[in-house]
Amino acid sequence: MLSSIKRFLIGRPLKSNELGDQKLNKTKALAILSSDALSSVAYGPEQILLVLMTVGAAAYWYSIPIAIGVLVLLLALILSYRQIIFSYPQGGGAYVVSKRNLGMYPGLVAGGSLLVDYILTVAVSVSAGTDAITSAFPELRPYNVGIAVLFVLFLTVLNLRGVTESASILAYPVYLFVLALFILIGVGLYDIATGHASPELHTKIGTPVAGLSLFLLLRAFASGSSALTGVEAISNAIPNFKEPAPNNAAKTLAAMGSLLALLFSGIVFLAYYYGVSPSEEVTVVSQIAEHTFGRNALYYFIQGTTALILILAANTGYSAFPLLAVNLAKDKFIPRMFTVRGDRLGYSNGIIILGLLSIVLILAFEGKTEHLIPLYAVGVFIPFTLSQTGMMVKWLREKPPGWLPKLVINTTGAFISFAVTLIFFLTKFAQVWSVLLFLPLIIWIFTRIRNHYEAVADQLRITTCEPAKPIEGNIIIVPVAGITHVVENSLNYAKSLSADQIIAVYVNFEREDQIAFEEKWKKWQPDVRLVTLHSPYRSIISPLTKFIDMVQRKASESDYQVTVVIPQFIPKKGWHNFLHNQSSLLIRAHLLYRRDVILTTVPYHLKK
């Protein structure tokens, strides 16, 4: 039943050699990997204006130079990640680059930040998208959290089905969003050029503004750079591209960078020209759209595709998280299960864990994730800084032909990213302090896990360990609960092995019972030694364990091996198990983890 639900939801299992079919072409890759970055346009410009608003509407013209700053940062990031793509064609992004060039701990800082950041991507994007929908249909507002959770479940199933299939579904909304914004910007610029738009709504660039500090401008710049979250996704996902993967990835990155730059500049410029002021109820994009078209079909088209792309931006997390998890798991920093491909060849464990954790975040914050956005941004800029510093170190160390311009690019990127990170900590400490607690914690967990895996490997490796203990003989203990076919079956099996001694053990609660049983036993199995243990506290496990310990101690002195043969009858139907006391399972569970004895279960399958 469960299995057929699974088949219905995620499709038939795929063979390992069908993997090639799942690779992405550039068009699909652009859709699947850039929805996060492109959707940031919906809130990035607004973040700048929100900071400037604290001084007054006269300061809005500063959004133009700030946007130019963000574009420079974007250019530096795109160029830098292009260099990373060609240097690390196996993928990995910030984690791999930092680890290789700066060492393990910087790598773990980058990896840990990104891992959590992808969870935030899903939670924040889905919540924001849900807000957009419930703003349009206020009667749905009470079900906000439920709708967000449903979207996460939907995305999880989509990704469990496999990469290509989800891309096909995701491609349309992303391109529709791009189309919608191009129409908006195009019509807006045409209106301005033809004089249809009033030039009276904005203050001229260069107008002096009272009370404006460098600190405030930097803060506005940092806020604006939240529009750049998501640009690293492509460099993590190179192995998902069709061959030649690095070239295709680089071209996709360039296309994404250009689209992002155009949309971002267009929105910032129109917002400035129309003198849009951010408000609680209506987003900046919505105001621009209303100003340009009025509330007609095109307005709803723009609002609809914006909502859609915000929800699909969460999908970037689904593409990036499992791949990063594979890299961390291969290096033994997180559990090995993240490297296992599921039925549809996706890294199912990573996909499922990501879905679960983002649902937890959505529930914990009741879908109100506004104050998670700075945390989200700072979690992106830490790995940006580290990966570009790593590239700087790489160029300085290797000095390949033409390294100087490359070094300049990465140095610029590293410097700006570091500055943005610092500004976040200086200006929004109340919202981002938890990073300072969380990062050391996750790095401590990473290293503990790695230490464990290495200790296990050391102990299992044949060459390095002490030689195995020889086995000089076998002693078999059979706990028996009565004179039944189940016990007979187990005794027959024990006798068929060349054991040196077989001991049947019976635990009794009443003294009278003991004598009667011993007599019956003598008649039934005269050749098998019976030991009866009295249990005044009505526990089977504790006297049995004590007895086995005693036998085990004596046996190990002469290198004898103790095997406990547990008779277990298997009922025909699952629900029958509730009707039996499961002593066999309890005994087994208790002995397995605590004692150095071998446990054999002899099943007796009931026929009715």
Added chain:
Amino acid sequence: MLSSIKRFLIGRPLKSNELGDQKLNKTKALAILSSDALSSVAYGPEQILLVLMTVGAAAYWYSIPIAIGVLVLLLALILSYRQIIFSYPQGGGAYVVSKRNLGMYPGLVAGGSLLVDYILTVAVSVSAGTDAITSAFPELRPYNVGIAVLFVLFLTVLNLRGVTESASILAYPVYLFVLALFILIGVGLYDIATGHASPELHTKIGTPVAGLSLFLLLRAFASGSSALTGVEAISNAIPNFKEPAPNNAAKTLAAMGSLLALLFSGIVFLAYYYGVSPSEEVTVVSQIAEHTFGRNALYYFIQGTTALILILAANTGYSAFPLLAVNLAKDKFIPRMFTVRGDRLGYSNGIIILGLLSIVLILAFEGKTEHLIPLYAVGVFIPFTLSQTGMMVKWLREKPPGWLPKLVINTTGAFISFAVTLIFFLTKFAQVWSVLLFLPLIIWIFTRIRNHYEAVADQLRITTCEPAKPIEGNIIIVPVAGITHVVENSLNYAKSLSADQIIAVYVNFEREDQIAFEEKWKKWQPDVRLVTLHSPYRSIISPLTKFIDMVQRKASESDYQVTVVIPQFIPKKGWHNFLHNQSSLLIRAHLLYRRDVILTTVPYHLKK
């Protein structure tokens, strides 16, 4: 950790032979077994007036003849249960009496009704008690359900500690309640005798009333008999009494009957004399108390002890349910686990299940259990009817000396109980119809469980079954995941047994991997045959199972036994298990329930 919490809550474990210490003397037994019956006084009289009120206040005088009818029923029940106590000194009440005299199905109807009724006892009493408390302290009302659940948990822990200890705690409130009502009735009667109470408040007995039908009177009578729920508790619990148990139980029953009769008559009479009219906000007992004392300390004393005894009435369920469950489990109608005594010699499983189910009821009905009361009463009168019919049959069949008066008593009881049951179905069908669905269902479950136990016993019994299959030889299969100490350990063990053949099986996901592994194996274990299985769908279980099936088929042709030896390393700390794929456990779980192979786990305990 868990274990020390358990010790703190329920105390040290007791030896089986300490059982005698837990027996009840009469004073404690009266408190522990009659709180349910006595607390019914708090709502029984009110139920009569509620029905009469539908015709008008002039009809209130009918409460006196109706109360006399209830007293006759009480007398019949007490005398009948007295006869049951002496006839069935091992306890059992309605279930045992009906089963012995009327047959299995009537017994199951009685047993099933009572089992569910005890759950209702707990849920209804605790909820009603909580209501009484939150009526006194309205600021607690929002936490009604939580408080009720806490009380259930408290009672569960109390009962897990053991019978005597809970009785000590319970004795005081029950006797305080009896004292409080005696003071109330005494002062009330004194006031009336001395002319302090106005004789103008009630209509004279015999005043004709318009619109009063026999149907209505019967309904009022049935409602009033809800005050008799709980009188069967003593006859179920005879084994809990000190010796001579039947005599002590009979005396306790007589004491309880007398107290119940006195309190019930007193309350009905005062309510009639004061002309009390039932209301939504204030209970009848509260109105009488206010009329007698005004709102002084005595009033609060009466209200407080009423609330307390209602909650403690739930404890009757805790005394009766586990004992009935033992009787049903001994007859194999419910799972065997209900016959096991816990650390403190109580039947812990029954106590815990009762606690859980009543919490479920409280949560499902959000603590509003008013409409469960008729269901609760009908669930009591069905077994009343059956047990007394059973006694009738017994007397007619056995005809011991002096059987005629006994037969008369039981026939009267049976007739009235049956009439009350019928009236419930006729007048309150909307609230009690579910009994007609539920009883057949529970009886069907009972018989299915019994059939299963009997089928198992048949199959296990040495004398009746086919002889065990001989074992001519052993084949050992060792699934291996690599070349490690864990595998080495398992192979050494396999070699130490006199197996005819040892086969190592390796499942590989990649073809290249297979050849490399085969070569390494040849160097490492040249004398052990290695079979490699390619798994294109990345599953270990499915190719392994197919291979084992194949070997098993061949082996069984020549009566060879197949043993699967599973290497398993046991990490040093519990959390380490999350870091490993648990393939061993999965393989074992999969094979145990589906295949007829013997499973041996060879643990390899890691040291760090």
